[in-house]
Amino acid sequence: MRKRLENLTRRRSLPRDVVSPDLARDLARLSFDSGRQIGVMIGRDGAVEMVLVGDSRSLYIPDLPKSRAGRWRLRGLRFVHTHLREEPLTQDDLMDLVFLRLDCIAVIRVDLHGGAKDLEVAHILPASRQTQVAWRILPPTPCAEPTLHFLEFVQSLEEELERERRSVAAEKAKDRAILVSVTTEEREVAEASLAELKELACSAGISVADSIVQRQRQANPKYLIGKGKLSEIIVRALQCGVDLLIFDQDLNPSQIRSITDTTELRVIDRTQLILDIFAQRAHSREGKLQVEIAQLKYLLPRLGVKDDALSRLRGGIGVRGPGETKLEINRRRIKDRIAHLEKQLQQVRKNRSQRRAKRLRQTLPILSIVGYTNAGKSTLLNTLTHSRVWAEDQLFATLDPTTRRLRFPRDMEVIVTDTVGFIRNLPQNLLDAFAATLEELNDADLLLHVVDLSNPHYEDHMASVAEILEKLGLDRKPTVLVFNKMDKVDSDTLARALQRYEAVAVSAIDRTTLWPLLEVLQNKVENFFLPEDAEASEHLTVSESPSETVTVMDVKANRLSTRLRVSWAGKDL
Numbered sequence: 001m002r003k004r005l006e007n008l009t010r011r012r013s014l015p016r017d018v019v020s021p022d023l024a025r026d027l028a029r030l031s032f033d034s035g036r037q038i039g040v041m042i043g044r045d046g047a048v049e050m051v052l053v054g055d056s057r058s059l060y061i062p063d064l065p066k067s068r069a070g071r072w073r074l075r076g077l078r079f080v081h082t083h084l085r086e087e088p089l090t091q092d093d094l095m096d097l098v099f100l101r102l103d104c105i106a107v108i109r110v111d112l113h114g115g116a117k118d119l120e121v122a123h124i125l126p127a128s129r130q131t132q133v134a135w136r137i138l139p140p141t142p143c144a145e146p147t148l149h150f151l152e153f154v155q156s157l158e159e160e161l162e163r164e165r166r167s168v169a170a171e172k173a174k175d176r177a178i179l180v181s182v183t184t185e186e187r188e189v190a191e192a193s194l195a196e197l198k199e200l201a202c203s204a205g206i207s208v209a210d211s212i213v214q215r216q217r218q219a220n221p222k223y224l225i226g227k228g229k230l231s232e233i234i235v236r237a238l239q240c241g242v243d244l245l246i247f248d249q250d251l252n253p254s255q256i257r258s259i260t261d262t263t264e265l266r267v268i269d270r271t272q273l274i275l276d277i278f279a280q281r282a283h284s285r286e287g288k289l290q291v292e293i294a295q296l297k298y299l300l301p302r303l304g305v306k307d308d309a310l311s312r313l314r315g316g317i318g319v320r321g322p323g324e325t326k327l328e329i330n331r332r333r334i335k336d337r338i339a340h341l342e343k344q345l346q347q348v349r350k351n352r353s354q355r356r357a358k359r360l361r362q363t364l365p366i367l368s369i370v371g372y373t374n375a376g377k378s379t380l381l382n383t384l385t386h387s388r389v390w391a392e393d394q395l396f397a398t399l400d401p402t403t404r405r406l407r408f409p410r411d412m413e414v415i416v417t418d419t420v421g422f423i424r425n426l427p428q429n430l431l432d433a434f435a436a437t438l439e440e441l442n443d444a445d446l447l448l449h450v451v452d453l454s455n456p457h458y459e460d461h462m463a464s465v466a467e468i469l470e471k472l473g474l475d476r477k478p479t480v481l482v483f484n485k486m487d488k489v490d491s492d493t494l495a496r497a498l499q500r501y502e503a504v505a506v507s508a509i510d511r512t513t514l515w516p517l518l519e520v521l522q523n524k525v526e527n528f529f530l531p532e533d534a535e536a537s538e539h540l541t542v543s544e545s546p547s548e549t550v551t552v553m554d555v556k557a558n559r560l561s562t563r564l565r566v567s568w569a570g571k572d573l
């Protein structure tokens with residue numbers, strides 16, 4: 001028996017046959033004699049690369065050598081095996097096809113006399129031809145008269161996959177990902193959370209190819225996700241040319257490892273995605289330090305015993321945060337680095353409080369725009385920026401700014417800052433890093449809390465923002481509530497919202513809607529900073545344009561924390 005099996009390794013099929021008729025016949029016979037399933041892995045050149053022996057009903061395929069370049073390629077191996085008693089392809093066979101990204105899987109159905117009855121072949125299906133399932137089973141053909149030209153077939157299949165990949169890759173050269181949510185929550189809750197993950201991914205510069213939800217009654221601690229879903233993911237990834245999976249749920253290190261091992265895709269979870277976003281957005285020295293500390297702390301418990309754990313965990317998007325070289329250091333060195341960064345952080349903080357003291361001496365009121373992610377904060381700031389042009393045009397047409405300044409020796413100036421969006425469920429260990437990206441808020445005199453009124457969950461978002469502000473010790477700051485995107489809600493909703501909350505409604509994409517807001521801001525700032533100053537009031541009352549509200553905004557472009565300088569002459573004084 002052993003000898004007969006060994007002989008199989010020297011067999012060759014023509015590249016054009018899935019399996020040569022002789023080999024099929026011999027496999028069937030051997031299988032029949034031994035009462036076991038027998039299989040061979042055949043390379044593209046037709047050579048048998050591996051012989052596998054199972055029991056009468058199943059056959060286990062061990063780890064295969066790493067696949068050829070490119071995760072979207074097929075493996076370059078076809079698996080041909082026998083089924084006794086004319087049993088057709090099974091679900092397990094199809095799973096093997098998908099998990100191993102085989103060129104194809106074929107079963108030789110052995111008849112009751114040990115003959116090779118026929119050959120059943122299944123292959124992965126490209127997305128463009130996608131139906132409900134990710135594979136196709138071809139009608140059985142007699143082993144003795146193969147009809148399929150296998151090599152041509154598999155080459156065209158691969159070309160098709162490659163074309164798909166290229167068309168999506170060309171779409172944008174950025175990271176593409178599939179989002180995955182494994183949850184015991186209600187579908188609606190899971191989908192809202194996934195929608196948010198998508199926004200997070202987008203703001204991290206990742207394009208989302210697809211999202212997959214698995215609702216389950218009980219979690220599967222090993223993979224977190226069921227095997228069937230995992231195979232769906234592998235096929236979708238193959239079809240979409242995706243090599244990154246982002247899980248909405250936090251994964252523990254061994255889950256990351258087993259999912260990575262099974263799918264050969266990069267795997268990150270929500271926390272790591274948020275960390276990556278912070279890493280992108282932290283501009284200040286303190287912010288950068290905080291984010292790197294958070295990244296390293298996230299990494300530390302995930303350093304497994306396996307030496308390749310680091311390269312897997314480098315999974316993140318691009319090469320942000322702790323770079324590759326940094327990640328090659330061991331656990332000890334990471335701890336040292338954290339200690340070192342923490343020391344630096346203390347130093348920076350000391351400097352910052354000195355800086356702040358200096359700024360306070362300049363007494364420029366600072367307005368900071370805060371709000372849930374995607375509320376429209378940056379848009380609001382930008383639109384204010386455009387209205388600057390408009391306002392200036394007006395200004396030049398009617399007034400001489402230089403003269404005006406002379407007349408108003410204490411005219412008001414404010415700085416407006418945009419901030420990173422707030423997010424629900426912010427893990428506690430990220431709060432420091434998040435707080436650092438929001439450090440400017442400590443200096444804010446007035447917060448503009450922007451809310452996307454068109455989002456059905458806007459009240460939840462308001463609550464999340466309030467909660468985070470409280471955690472950051474910012475809940476006592478005077479705040480103006482701004483209901484944005486009023487163009488997207490009907491008048492009833494708007495009226496009801498304004499009844500319930502003291503807020504100003506705007507549409508940040510439409511600068512003409514901003515005036516009521518400017519009015520409110522102006523009054524607030526004046527109330528905070530002017531009343532006790534009699535001298536200023538005197539000057540202002542002699543103004544020659546008492547009824548005119550002039551807004552001059554001067555943007556010192558600095559992307560995320562664009563600063564907007566607003567000066568105006570008060571009309572109500």
Ligand SMILES: Nc1nc2c(ncn2[C@@H]2O[C@H](COP(=O)(O)OP(=O)(O)OP(=O)(O)O)[C@@H](O)[C@H]2O)c(=O)[nH]1
Binds near residue numbers: 485487
């Ligand atoms: N229809 C409508 N869309 C708006 C309005 N304001 C903002 N948007 C859109 O909402 C989306 C998010 O706006 P952003 O300004 O990026 O939101 P953000 O709060 O800065 O988001 P993060 O920085 O990610 O927290 C963009 O697509 C805007 O075009 C509005 O008043 N009406």
Ligand SMILES: [Mg+2]
Binds near residue numbers: 379
């Ligand atoms: Mg923004």
